[in-house]
Amino acid sequence: MNFIEASPGALNPQPLIGNSMNADLLNKAELSLFQKLKNAPEDTTLLVNYAEICRCCGYLEKASETYRRLAQLEPDHPTALYFAALFENSEPPVLSPEIQPKPVPFVIIPDFLQPEEHQRLLDFTLDHERLYVKAKTGINAPSYNPALRNNLYGSKTPTEIKKQFRSLISGVLPDLLRKLRIPPFEVDKISVMLTATLGGQYYRNHIDKKNSQPPHRVLNCVYYYHKEPKAFSGGDLLMHDTNLKDLQTPGNRFTRLSPQNNCMAVFPADYYHEISEVVGDPDDFSSARFAVVCHVIEKK
Numbered sequence: 001m002n003f004i005e006a007s008p009g010a011l012n013p014q015p016l017i018g019n020s021m022n023a024d025l026l027n028k029a030e031l032s033l034f035q036k037l038k039n040a041p042e043d044t045t046l047l048v049n050y051a052e053i054c055r056c057c058g059y060l061e062k063a064s065e066t067y068r069r070l071a072q073l074e075p076d077h078p079t080a081l082y083f084a085a086l087f088e089n090s091e092p093p094v095l096s097p098e099i100q101p102k103p104v105p106f107v108i109i110p111d112f113l114q115p116e117e118h119q120r121l122l123d124f125t126l127d128h129e130r131l132y133v134k135a136k137t138g139i140n141a142p143s144y145n146p147a148l149r150n151n152l153y154g155s156k157t158p159t160e161i162k163k164q165f166r167s168l169i170s171g172v173l174p175d176l177l178r179k180l181r182i183p184p185f186e187v188d189k190i191s192v193m194l195t196a197t198l199g200g201q202y203y204r205n206h207i208d209k210k211n212s213q214p215p216h217r218v219l220n221c222v223y224y225y226h227k228e229p230k231a232f233s234g235g236d237l238l239m240h241d242t243n244l245k246d247l248q249t250p251g252n253r254f255t256r257l258s259p260q261n262n263c264m265a266v267f268p269a270d271y272y273h274e275i276s277e278v279v280g281d282p283d284d285f286s287s288a289r290f291a292v293v294c295h296v297i298e299k300k
């Protein structure tokens with residue numbers, strides 16, 4: 001795979017419906033600001049607010065366009081330059097450490113698997129529902145915490161699937177690190193986990209990296225797949241702006257990515273994120289939002 005580029009599909013999710021966190025409020029805010037901007041198209045405060053709402057809604061093309069307009073009006077606006085580059089899939093400028101919380105940098109890799117590989121993985125998943133069990137949280141002493149995490153993971157991941165994802169991720173790792181502005185590091189291993197999120201399930205706001213404790217996760221790589229036609233909505237990835245100085249998040253500023261079939265989303269592990277509730281059949285495993293969750297772990 002030679003190209004890392006934004007998927008047009010991933011940048012144009014369906015309009016938000018009432019299943020996602022504060023979806024109604026976000027939709028109303030987007031509409032209201034859009035109307036106000038018609039009358040004041042060069043109002044930079046309105047532009048900032050509109051771009052922020054658009055990325056919370058997952059309307060990344062609109063957000064990108066708005067940040068570009070803002071950057072034309074204020075050529076030194078750091079966040080506008082940052083997002084304009086990020087959403088165009090070019091390398092974003094480095095934000096000053098004083099700008100906190102930091103918006104999450106990310107990369108989308110469309111068509112991550114070949115069509116026959118994607119189909120094989122889907123077939124394997126649908127044939128192995130029995131492997132999927134309720135997911136736990138915590139690294140050293142995992143426990144059930146359904147208020148935080150309510151979805152399923154594969155209790156066993158076949159070696160071929162692990163090898164396949166480790167090989168593909170290793171192949172694009174230098175490009176990913178350059179794009180995300182992460183210095184090269186020695187990889188200890190790449191963990192690979194199968195997950196399924198059915199109707200009513202979710203994974204609330206959390207972070208995959210804790211202080212200096214092992215495992216030293218550096219990158220989160222999430223590959224999405226599902227059967228067609230898509231039998232669920234929601235299940236969006238909300239990447240929360242995070243204060244990297246104290247690893248806190250305000251929880252109300254984020255970039256939303258809608259799960260696109262056969263796409264991988266990659267972002268640094270030291271940012272908060274969540275899976276919004278899936279709307280679908282809670283009893284039909286085949287209709288789930290499936291994902292392969294991988295972590296690139298540094299050797300220390």
Ligand SMILES: [Fe+2]
Binds near residue numbers: 206207208273
């Ligand atoms: Fe996570």
